[in-house]
Amino acid sequence: MRHRITDSRIILTGASSGIGEALVFQLAQEGADILITARRGERLDDIIQKIQRQFPDYATGKRKIISFAGDITSEDVRKKIVATAVNEFGGIDILINNSGAGAIALFETTTIETARNLMELNYFAVFELTKHALPYLKEAVKSTERTTRGIRPIIVNLSSIVGLRGVPYYSAYGAAKFAINGFSESLRAELYKDGIDVLVVCPGTTKTEFFDVLHQSDSAPDFPAHHAVTPEYVACRIVKAIKSGEARIIPYFLAVVLDGINRMSPQFTNWIMRRYVSPQKNNDCENNNTSGG
Numbered sequence: 001m002r003h004r005i006t007d008s009r010i011i012l013t014g015a016s017s018g019i020g021e022a023l024v025f026q027l028a029q030e031g032a033d034i035l036i037t038a039r040r041g042e043r044l045d046d047i048i049q050k051i052q053r054q055f056p057d058y059a060t061g062k063r064k065i066i067s068f069a070g071d072i073t074s075e076d077v078r079k080k081i082v083a084t085a086v087n088e089f090g091g092i093d094i095l096i097n098n099s100g101a102g103a104i105a106l107f108e109t110t111t112i113e114t115a116r117n118l119m120e121l122n123y124f125a126v127f128e129l130t131k132h133a134l135p136y137l138k139e140a141v142k143s144t145e146r147t148t149r150g151i152r153p154i155i156v157n158l159s160s161i162v163g164l165r166g167v168p169y170y171s172a173y174g175a176a177k178f179a180i181n182g183f184s185e186s187l188r189a190e191l192y193k194d195g196i197d198v199l200v201v202c203p204g205t206t207k208t209e210f211f212d213v214l215h216q217s218d219s220a221p222d223f224p225a226h227h228a229v230t231p232e233y234v235a236c237r238i239v240k241a242i243k244s245g246e247a248r249i250i251p252y253f254l255a256v257v258l259d260g261i262n263r264m265s266p267q268f269t270n271w272i273m274r275r276y277v278s279p280q281k282n283n284d285c286e287n288n289n290t291s292g293g
């Protein structure tokens with residue numbers, strides 16, 4: 001179903017940079033009430049000041065934009081985010097689970113701590129924040145005044161192309177994003193009867209801080225050079241997908257190609273991926289060509 005963003009009450013996580021920051025401006029342009037959250041409170045405050053300068057309705061109080069600084073892997077923070085949005089806006093119409101982080105390393109060198117941290121942030125935080133918000137999303141469905149204006153609840157989960165097709169050096173990150181895809185598909189079926197949509201977003205290479213804040217990075221695949229899209233492009237695609245009621249988008253052309261090839265021929269895709277795993281160094285005995293006597 002189609003969704004009206006104007007006048008919607010939105011929670012947006014991971015809003016301090018990248019796709020999240022770009023989304024704040026796109027949602028503000030639509031005229032939504034927005035709670036933005038991330039760990040870096042000063043970045044959130046700066047974004048709010050920019051929004052108030054660019055969109056006067058937020059400066060005058062006609063529209064609301066508020067921030068909540070905190071670590072979303074904390075149960076207490078997740079509860080307070082939802083409670084704050086409900087107290088300020090009177091309810092929740094759209095939940096955008098954008099927070100996340102990655103790691104690039106061979107499975108053999110990926111630590112258990114890295115794997116657990118990525119699953120906690122990329123999956124469990126999404127799972128539990130959604131659980132806290134769900135009663136209010138269901139409550140929003142009951143508001144005839146809002147639904148007749150096209151304001152209908154939707155959950156937006158940020159996954160990745162590596163959540164659709166595993167690639168070398170991304171085993172821990174990919175596993176967490178695969179979890180998001182499975183979670184979203186199950187949730188979409190379960191919540192259909194309640195009138196709540198679910199959109200899963202699977203970006204490819206995007207110009208964000210992703211590679212600057214990796215939980216672990218000690219090796220990487222030698223993929224061919226490829227162009228990264230802007231966060232603004234991805235954010236624009238997300239807004240359009242919310243409005244049109246799409247179930248899944250892949251806002252990156254090469255990722256669409258990879259997904260298509262993998263669907264048609266997984267074995268061929270496996271062959272391609274094997275080519276980008278660097279050969280391990282041989283031991284000294286194998287490197288020496290001298291013969292014993």
